[in-house]
Amino acid sequence: QVQLVESGGGLVKPGGSLRLSCAASGFTFSDYYMSWIRQAPGKGLEWVSYISKSANTIQYADSVKGRFIISRDDAKNSLYLQMNSLRAEDTAVYYCARETYRYGSRNYCDHWGQGTLVTVSS
Amino acid sequence: DIVMTQSPDSLAVSLGERATINCNSSQSVLYSSTNKNYLSWYQQKPGQPLKLLIYWASTRESGVPDRFSGSGSGTDFTLTISSLQAEDAAVYFCHQYYSNLWTFGQGTRVEIK
Numbered sequence: 001q002v003q004l005v006e007s008g009g010g011l012v013k014p015g016g017s018l019r020l021s022c023a024a025s026g027f028t029f030s031d032y033y034m035s036w037i038r039q040a041p042g043k044g045l046e047w048v049s050y051i052s053k054s055a056n057t058i059q060y061a062d063s064v065k066g067r068f069i070i071s072r073d074d075a076k077n078s079l080y081l082q083m084n085s086l087r088a089e090d091t092a093v094y095y096c097a098r099e100t101y102r103y104g105s106r107n108y109c110d111h112w113g114q115g116t117l118v119t120v121s122s
Numbered sequence: 123d124i125v126m127t128q129s130p131d132s133l134a135v136s137l138g139e140r141a142t143i144n145c146n147s148s149q150s151v152l153y154s155s156t157n158k159n160y161l162s163w164y165q166q167k168p169g170q171p172l173k174l175l176i177y178w179a180s181t182r183e184s185g186v187p188d189r190f191s192g193s194g195s196g197t198d199f200t201l202t203i204s205s206l207q208a209e210d211a212a213v214y215f216c217h218q219y220y221s222n223l224w225t226f227g228q229g230t231r232v233e234i235k
Contacts, residue, residue: 109164
């Protein structure tokens with residue numbers, strides 16, 4: 001069955017860096033677009049970034065552009081999020097999610113991980 | 123960005139009764155070339171991955187009980203739980219994928235009365 005397992009979260013000081021990983025299994029990882037989506041404590045969901053198959057296309061939310069870098073390693077069935085210049089408002093649970101793709105565009109996420117908590121605090 | 127607004131923020135429903143959650147988008151998410159509404163619904167329970175319930179506004183994901191249904195078009199959508207079960211207590215989110223800059227509703231908490 002499809003499994004997505006995030007890791008790498010933790011406590012980091014403002015201005016610091018953290019690298020999140022998402023290990024995928026149960027499907028052909030290289031065939032899918034992937035996203036990172038976050039949820040601040042007690043808040044709603046915020047899409048952060050996506051990466052296409054073969055990493056040809058990448059996009060970021062304005063809130064993280066220039067600070068976060070999404071990448072993938074298809075040989076390791078893994079998705080990554082390098083987070084730099086972290087701010088208090090980046091505190092959230094970060095989820096990786098598998099996207100569907102039909103009619104020439106990205107669609108809904110059909111599988112999500114359980115998330116990893118990132119806390120940015122001094 | 124397309125703003126997604128859900129109502130109510132929370133609701134308490136008796137077991138076996140109907141629960142209705144509304145979702146409004148700030149612009150239409152109906153794509154004319156496909157005639158599909160680019161909207162999905164998710165269920166979130168503590169300690170569990172988010173679960174896809176509905177996509178294309180009204181298509182139920184495989185394995186989702188048929189008491190869950192989605193309706194609406196353009197800018198106004200509804201998720202209905204026809205006969206609430208105890209395991210349906212959760213937070214529900216709508217999501218638009220019409221724009222590449224995905225956005226979600228703020229969530230609606232469903233509790234058992």
